[in-house]
Amino acid sequence: MSHSQQATDNRHHVVVVGGGFGGLATVLGLKNDRVRITLIDQRNHHLFQPLLYQVATASLATSDIAWPIRWLFRGREEVATLLGTVTGVDAAERRVLLSDGQAIAYDTLVIATGARHAYFGHDEWEPFAPGLKTLEDATTIRRRILMAFERAEREDDPLRRAALTTFVIVGGGPTGVELAGTIAELAHHTLRGEFRRIDPKATRVVLVEAGPRILPGFRPDLSDYAKAALERLGVEISLGEAVTACTAEGATFGGTLLPASTIIWAAGVQSSPAAAWLGAPADRAGRLKVEPDLSVPGHPEIFVIGDAAAVAAPDGSPVPGVAPAAKQQGRHVARTIRARLAGQPTARPFRYRSAGSLATIGKREAIVDFGWLRLRGRLAWWLWGIAHVYFLIGARNRLMVSLNWVWIYLRDQRSARLITQGQAAPKAPAREAT
Amino acid sequence: MSHSQQATDNRHHVVVVGGGFGGLATVLGLKNDRVRITLIDQRNHHLFQPLLYQVATASLATSDIAWPIRWLFRGREEVATLLGTVTGVDAAERRVLLSDGQAIAYDTLVIATGARHAYFGHDEWEPFAPGLKTLEDATTIRRRILMAFERAEREDDPLRRAALTTFVIVGGGPTGVELAGTIAELAHHTLRGEFRRIDPKATRVVLVEAGPRILPGFRPDLSDYAKAALERLGVEISLGEAVTACTAEGATFGGTLLPASTIIWAAGVQSSPAAAWLGAPADRAGRLKVEPDLSVPGHPEIFVIGDAAAVAAPDGSPVPGVAPAAKQQGRHVARTIRARLAGQPTARPFRYRSAGSLATIGKREAIVDFGWLRLRGRLAWWLWGIAHVYFLIGARNRLMVSLNWVWIYLRDQRSARLITQGQAAPKAPAREAT
Structure with a gap:
């Protein structure tokens, strides 16, 4: 990312926008001598969204389910992490535009900017x-x-x-x-x-x-x-x-x-504005309608994945907006980029493989549907917990989340019951201490 | 605290303002059949301030060093916790005034509202x-x-x-x-x-x-x-x-x-406005100059403790604004109230017993001065860590803080490196997701 490097570096530059499940999977799949990568996110952390509701309900601490993005790639010299807000894409000049006026040139662009909740026009x-x-x-x-x-x-x-x-x-x-x-x-x-x-x-x-x-x-x-x-x-x-x-x-x-x-x-989500940035057609939720290989129509060098993309599963149904789908798409795009660099111009279509569905309801209650296996009740709940701990990054967070859950399970004691930010008590003078 | 209870309850009503070390020690020391207690704080949590710098430096999560106050006293029916901001005291009518216009009547009042950092007039x-x-x-x-x-x-x-x-x-x-x-x-x-x-x-x-x-x-x-x-x-x-x-x-x-x-x-602290509430003399840092028994001059039914009070140690030096001093004062006031209720009107003076001083500098470096024992370096650092874990409340937080420290010790990995609240990236549009 240093300017001198940019001037002399003739490696293929992949810019990934968004450090969610899709963006991380892209970078993880792109270990290649011929590539340098810039990963841009407006947050400094990757978030394990499937457990976010547990932060909202005081069961887990914020740091249990979030990781600094640059820490995840500290060992990979060819990956530069950039904290910044993307405001648009100049597809003709192959540049990503940032809110501070900077522009980042790319050879290949991967947009993995996710979605936000939406209120159906309200x-x-x-x-x-x-x-x-x-x-x-x-x-x-x-x-x-x-x-x-x-x-x-x-x-x-x-x-x-x-x-x-x-x-x-x-x-x-x-x-x-x-x-x-x-x-x-x-x-x-x-x-x-x-x-x-x-x-x-x-x-x-x-x-x-x-x-x-x-x-x-x-x-x-x-x-x-x-x-x-x-x-x-x-x-x-x-x-x-x-x-x-x-x-x-x-x-x-x-x-x-x-x-x-x-x-x-x-109740509802609205995709981030990738379609608007590129002037490309979108579905009702704002997701850009990508080609079967996840590239943008007319722009084989731009990919859109995860909740920002609309693509069909093999059975014709839309690929759901879940973490496994975003990860699979990130890996698929990484494979496509590697194949192109190896001189195999390929447009292999993305095929979504459902990893099954899990939902938890409460203590000892969950439902699991793997297609070939359906479970409900206590066993499903254990499966749900083990699967979610498994997908956390790093031994520390696995251990901390597990311990928090053990405490809640045994003692109904939720550790993160903090009222912070905003006015704690009504009309509190700012400088008074208690 | 229920209104019907207030009307019929003839137990002695102690109001404690502030759920820091001093306030908690008062309530913990006041287990007595003749007393009911209302603990008022403008936060819902007690904070272990000696480790607050570790939250500021991304070593610990907020919930590792904070506990919901009402959880601490869930088993004591006679203790009511009130989230509210005290704006004054009507000492003539024996009422504490809250920012929402409510007033809470007391028989005995304990003010333990602490201090806030101060900028020497800047x-x-x-x-x-x-x-x-x-x-x-x-x-x-x-x-x-x-x-x-x-x-x-x-x-x-x-x-x-x-x-x-x-x-x-x-x-x-x-x-x-x-x-x-x-x-x-x-x-x-x-x-x-x-x-x-x-x-x-x-x-x-x-x-x-x-x-x-x-x-x-x-x-x-x-x-x-x-x-x-x-x-x-x-x-x-x-x-x-x-x-x-x-x-x-x-x-x-x-x-x-x-x-x-x-x-x-x-660099500096300024006491909370207890002295102004009561029209009582204060020292330069705003601490109310209490009687030797920690009561307010002319108001034996009001006590001020911790960082809100100015009192001298047996050697004439001021009692320092540290957690052990606040805890000792809380226990002293609780003892005094219990003695009075038992018909032993006493004004036994508070005597500060220094528990020693500890300060940590970095990994394996700390200094300890117990008077009879002075240590520096690695052994002092272990002592510092063990002492601080010991004073945390509850097995869960002791375990979590210890594990976080083990991780930092072994891997230099700080878990809570999250940039949250405020603008993460400059000029980020609020609804754009990454």
């Missing part, structure tokens, strides 16, 4: 119903959940107190289910004995899914099992009605306002 | 030289340290790059020494191999102390040893010159501006 709901994509999102949701109980403890009006101890989760996919189950466990078990005026056991957790069943990516019998398991945890489930408003008063669905001071959005 | 320095008292302070400093290296990696101008890799720590007490030593280790060891344009080994860490030696609370020979040990770590030490300006350009001391983009303030 961005005004965001302040009342935050979504969950970044560490800051997670600590924001954690603060709101914990503050709701604190405010309820100080509230005299029974109606307002009921709204403070009502939690609405919008969206019945894996994230919504995991959030609902964990918040129910937090309220009904972890907080036991800590309050003097409210009873956290009376907390209402309401999961609102617009479709006919939760976890629509699973077979109906597993969906039904998950619904029953959630209800055993005390979660109320509303099906078949979309949320039509989120305000400071609560969430409206089925024509009725449910007073709730905490709403969490787990 | 509050305008704060944006450029943040101090270290809260978890947010720590993550702010962590973000600044890590961002400075990221910006340096992208900086072409050699002078600006030098300023970005210059860190000034103002104040040569234990916190300043610990910060300087850890930042030097972070730069010279942890970041090794991660940057392509800058060499983190060239980082300058400058410790500025206005007095004639660092760690003035220790004997001169131990101060000298600490200075030599810090210098071996690559820290530059400036003695005898006070900082006269902190700006975006850097820190001025000895009449010269040292260009530095990161300045950390570890």
Whole structure:
């Protein structure tokens, strides 16, 4: 990346935008003498998003599921990590444009910029119903959940107190289910004995899914099992009605306002603007419609992968926006680049191989569908935990996450119950110390 | 705390303001059938401040050194925890005033509101030289340290790059020494191999102390040893010159501006406004001058302890603002209240017993002075670590902190190197995902 290096280096320069699962897999697959790589992200860390809901529910610390990107590639001299925000691509000049005015020239570009939660055209709901994509999102949701109980403890009006101890989760996919189950466990078990005026056991957790069943990516019998398991945890489930408003008063669905001071959005995602950068066609969620080899139409030197790309699986269904799909796409692009550099111009199509679906519901409850194997209940829950620990990076984080889970399992004690950032107590003068 | 309880409960009501070391020790010492307790803090967590610098330097996670206050007292029905900000005391009516307009009546009041860093009348320095008292302070400093290296990696101008890799720590007490030593280790060891344009080994860490030696609370020979040990770590030490300006350009001391983009303030503290609340005399640092039994002059039913109080040790020197002193004072006040309730009106004076002083400098380097025993080097460092793990609350945090330290010791790998909150990359559009 040094300027002198840029001038004299005649290695093929691959620029990867985004250090998520897809971007990392690309860089990991591109170990090649003829390549130098610049990995650009606007965060300094890779995030293990599948466990982000556990940060939001005070089960894990932020550093348990995030790694500095440059630490991951410290041993690879040919990889330069750049903390920066990409604002566009000049495909004609083959340059990536950064927010500070800099431009980075590339020979091959890989866009792996992911997606963000979306409100179906109702961005005004965001302040009342935050979504969950970044560490800051997670600590924001954690603060709101914990503050709701604190405010309820100080509230005299029974109606307002009921709204403070009502939690609405919008969206019945894996994230919504995991959030609902964990918040129910937090309220009904972890907080036991800590309050003097409210009873956290009376907390209402309401999961609102617009479709006919939760976890629509699973077979109906597993969906039904998950619904029953959630209800055993005390979660109320509303099906078949979309949320039509989120305000400071609560969430409206089925024509009725449910007073709730905490709403969490787990319903929709919108892709990052790769399609807009390149003037290429996109699907409804903003994902760029790539060629079968994941390149951009008319630009074989640009690839788009992960949640930023729309591509079909072998059976014609869209490749889902999950970590294994992004990783497979990153590896596929790395293979394609290596083959081209070896003089084998290839456009081998990407073929998604489903690694199976897992979703956890609560303590000792999960569902697993590998196609050839379906599990539910305790064994599925152990499988879910082992799989997620396995996919964490590095022995330290595997050990720390495992230990945190052991503590929660044995003692219902969640370690990260911190209200930080934002106003802790109402109208606190900034310089007063307690 | 419930209103019905307040109306019918004729137990003696002790209100404790502040959940630091002093406040917790008071509540822990007040296990008594005749007492009910309300503990008020504007944070939901107790913080183990002696290790806060390790959060600021990416060695520990926030949740490793903080505990929800209400969790600590979940088993004691007579203790109510209240998240709120105290804005004053109505001593005539015996009521504590909260920022939301509520008032809490007390029979006995214990003020343990601590101190905050102070800029000797130069509050305008704060944006450029943040101090270290809260978890947010720590993550702010962590973000600044890590961002400075990221910006340096992208900086072409050699002078600006030098300023970005210059860190000034103002104040040569234990916190300043610990910060300087850890930042030097972070730069010279942890970041090794991660940057392509800058060499983190060239980082300058400058410790500025206005007095004639660092760690003035220790004997001169131990101060000298600490200075030599810090210098071996690559820290530059400036003695005898006070900082006269902190700006975006850097820190001025000895009449010269040292260009530095990161300045950390570890120089002075100002007590919380207990003296102003009560109209009582205070010392220069704002600490209320209490009676020998720690009560407020003219108000035997109000006690002030910890960093909010000024009281003399048996030898006439002021009791230092350290955790063991606050804990001893909390226990003393609890004993006094119990004795009064048992019909033994006593005003036994508080006697501070120094538990010794410990300060760590870097890996395998610390100094310990117990009076009867003085140690330096490796053995002192082990003692320091064991003592600090011992004083953490709960097996989980002891285990987690120990494991984090083992990792840092063996692999120089610091787990919590996260740039969070605030703008990660300059001018990042809020909704763009990577």
